[in-house]
Amino acid sequence: MNQIPPYTPIVVARTKSVALSLVLTFFLGPLGMLYSTIFGAIVMIVLSIPLFILTLGHAGFLIWPVSMIWGAWATHRYNQRLLSRAGF
Template sequence: MTDQTPAPQLTVQLVEGRKSLTLALVLTFFFGPFGLLYVSALWGLLMIVLGAIVGVISLGLGLILIWPLSIMLAGILVFVGNGALKRKMEKAGQ
């Protein structure tokens, strides 16, 4: 005789993963706005365009401001993104 119990269902949930703060800071330290692409494609592209505009206008001197700004922005985006992910996971667990 055959068993009529249903097979267990496997569900796959696609969740944007946590980002490493150390990796984000290292990438932006060495690659500037291009390192932001690890954290956020939108912010990375915005900073690349802003860096290009400021770099052309100031003959490259404006990158002295863009580079550290990218590093700080990477740290902020990682904290905000990981915090939102944590809250989302806690809410889903309740």
């Protein structure tokens, strides 16, 4: 009798670029975070609108670096989870 060997499904997914995440958040701020984390982008956009109004735009000195760090961290974490599922 012919038995079919068990198969392992293979999922093909690309990793995200941390460098691209940093470039997007550098030029677009919280909007650039949409590449790396949609939840984080929404949080930062919602927080930044009132902060920009209250500080007359000076909140950008805090919002931009936080967005860049969060975006790079989220991209790195995404890549780590993807590779750990693949067995690397």
